[in-house]
Amino acid sequence: xxxxxxxxWGGGLITEKGQLKTVREEVLNDLxxxxxxxxEEDIDVILVHGAGSFGHLKAKQYRLxxxxxxxxxxxxxxxxxxxxxxxxxDMLALNEHVLNALTRLDISAVSLAPHQWARNTGPxxxxxxxxxxxxxxxxxxxxxGDVVDCDEPxxxxxxxxxxxxxxLATELPGVNRLVFAMGGVEGVLSQPPGVSSEAYLxxxxxxxxxxxxxxxxxxxxxxxxGLKVNRGFLVHKQGIEVLLVSGxxxxxxxxxxxxxxxxxxxxxx
Ligand code: IPE
Numbered sequence: 001x002x003x004x005x006x007x008x009w010g011g012g013l014i015t016e017k018g019q020l021k022t023v024r025e026e027v028l029n030d031l032x033x034x035x036x037x038x039x040e041e042d043i044d045v046i047l048v049h050g051a052g053s054f055g056h057l058k059a060k061q062y063r064l065x066x067x068x069x070x071x072x073x074x075x076x077x078x079x080x081x082x083x084x085x086x087x088x089x090d091m092l093a094l095n096e097h098v099l100n101a102l103t104r105l106d107i108s109a110v111s112l113a114p115h116q117w118a119r120n121t122g123p124x125x126x127x128x129x130x131x132x133x134x135x136x137x138x139x140x141x142x143x144x145g146d147v148v149d150c151d152e153p154x155x156x157x158x159x160x161x162x163x164x165x166x167x168l169a170t171e172l173p174g175v176n177r178l179v180f181a182m183g184g185v186e187g188v189l190s191q192p193p194g195v196s197s198e199a200y201l202x203x204x205x206x207x208x209x210x211x212x213x214x215x216x217x218x219x220x221x222x223x224x225x226g227l228k229v230n231r232g233f234l235v236h237k238q239g240i241e242v243l244l245v246s247g248x249x250x251x252x253x254x255x256x257x258x259x260x261x262x263x264x265x266x267x268x269x
Pocket of ligand 1: 010011012049050052054055059091144146147159160162223224
């Protein structure tokens, strides 16, 4: 059967997280090359990317993760509805950078923005995955975290790439691996990066193991490392390998996608 890997590029990896709408072009180019290497091994890639500074800052400012907040005032000139449109457009702009990095290497790619095909948030969001399933071999299908429409009274909310990967990895045929490529960390650490010199990389993480994740609540509207691990275990339980690796060290993403020995965190039972 055709083999596939689901790969998430974290928003903190491909953008400068604290700097509004700034792409890390070199990182993108390097990551695109790693996808090329994976495809040379006849493995198709479903690519999901996060938002980083193209999504979180404005989503936080206008409380978009909470949905429509009646009568709220914000520290900025926009209404919530205008902010929804802005963040969607900003995500399309980031997605274009991602597609450009792929097409520069002659990788064929198509993109499906969730606000056009998905509804509601969390791992049980509604949406037709058949376009991913039926994509021709050799084409990278790309999607990303987004602001999606939600049922009343919320009206809209944030669908994280970490939720998208759960459904893509477990419902598409032929997926045997889910890889999270992250910025600034080598995997799941026992303590947040920089907090303690005693922090070590957890190479095999079981569900009952304790780790202290970093979550920059002041700017992150989704869930940080804790969300990835939680969603990762949903996938692991379906018999699919789940790895969290650094996207900033040459070859680790390729190695993880190909099932080779790699430095990082592997989810385990
Ligand atoms: C968040 O998506 C989407 C928006 C804020 C619009 P993710 O949860 O996948 O993004 P990252 O990886 O944390 O940046």
